[in-house]
Amino acid sequence: MTLKEDILKLKVEKNALILSHLYELDEIQEIADIVGDSYFLSKKALESTNDLIVFCGVQFMAESAKILSPNKKILIPSNETTCPMADMASLEKLEILKDKHPNAKIVTYINSNLDIKAVSDVCVTSSSAKNILANIDEEEIIFLPDRNLGEYLQEQNPNKKFILYNGFCPTHERIDKEEIVNLKNKYRDFKVLVHPECNKGVRDLADFIGSTSELINYSASSPFKGFIVVTEEGVLYKMKLKSPSKTFIKTTTGMICPNMKKITLENLYTCLLNEEYEIILHEGLRVKALKSLENMHRLSSK
Template identity: 40%
Template sequence: MTYIEKTTLDREALVEKILQLKKERNAVILAHNYQVKEVQDIADFTGDSLELARKAANQDADVIVFCGVDFMAETAAILSPEKTVLLPAADANCPMAEMITAGELRVLKERFPDAEVVCYVNTSAEVKAESDICCTSSNAVKVVESLDADQVIFVPDRNLGSYVARFTDKEIMPWEGFCFVHDRITPEDVKTARQLHPDAEVLVHPECRSEVVDLADYVYSTSGMIEHVFKSSSKEFIIGTEVGILHRMKKDCPDKLCYPLSSNAVCITMKRTDLQKVYKALETLTPEVTVPEDVADRARLAIQRMLDL
């Protein structure tokens, strides 16, 4: 037996164990679009962070295994306080979410008392609790336009804030946070990719820098990218976000060719989850993610205000 054959058999056995434990625990497995392909393949649902948190809240399950990063599991715990939420990789953090704290946001609110606070879903529960409303990359413009205030404190992503500012007359005051995966994509990357694939459409995430957005054909959230590729009559696409999404695109749209805008667009914390950790989480019901009730109640208001839109 070759090493590859043995590895395949080991993986298949592990998958069987995971599926059996999932049944015994009455669990649902959620995987973000940026997860490694093996984890995506065993998930009940794949999607973006808020999409998955809403799925979790609507499932008749006792346990949610959230294969993503910390703020995503927190959001699921906020929306499903009666369920056990597990984050298989305890060290799977989001660097951008850590670029703003609740204390820093409180200082901003004191300096600009007439402003309303919009927090990107990529934030901690404590920051959500200090915010007026949450947003995602797909609804950020709609959220900002729904507000009465003329000044908007936008945390934590400066690039998404800059993108929103293109479509509103409100004064956007962005925090200087960023996603290191998207922020490192350059205009040169776009030009090189177009030279390699001249017939391909360029899709980028609004967490990219403005100069990259300017060169794109379309700007979408991860779910928006998948929907566009699925529905488009075009056959080739250059995808400007984390490379993990290409696996799902290949599965959902096998007749389309999707190329990474940058092979360096890899989120190392998203890749910390593997099959062994998913199995261990189901076996031990750890690491469990919980949010203090007072924080969760206030954060839920900001999330619900967005959902009500």
């Protein structure tokens, strides 16, 4: 049997559900039961009848699934898949911002660790943030950890005053506007798709800005046949799957999140076999973090 066949056999034997983020390796996305953005996957874990969930993504994503599904066993195939941006947010630095802006609402990107979610008023995804912010009465917003997404949301919500935490995604931050200008000059009929975690200079050159899933859906529904894709390269697997006749160009620098690529078929198999690297959360923190996710659902559906 091949390794892929071994994984599928084990999955059936253990009644497990395999979830994969859109930035994972192609072979992980291919073998997964469900592929999508991080919070979408957490909701799918909650809705599933499986008691064993294997979450192929970075640590905060598996934590979010456990926050929503405390009675399910959530595994992650590698215990080295932290998120550099999520790790930039510290309670100490957040406390300083809170002391300076006591009336501000703490709005936290879903790309954050448990301890930060636990002290947040509401979490947002890159796709739900605009609606949520429109339903928040407070004028002052402490937004963390991503300054680029926060800046983008400030542009969309000029009536709010944003206090931006100085965090960023290294994968998106490394791209500069000159590189995109050069690509636009080379591929003149191609549309530029940009994730809001990129800096303003890059965002200003975009034809469409959106979350990972929004970029994929836009490329599939658009009448245009060529796209310059400015986000983590894992999305190209789904883009090509949905639009095999279209052309997708990567950035010259390359946009690869090394932590997303740490999950392989080998450690996925080992994880399933031994049921290792289970996500265990402090219950008090989990309950507090759950409130920020519940507020996200409530404010986004108003």
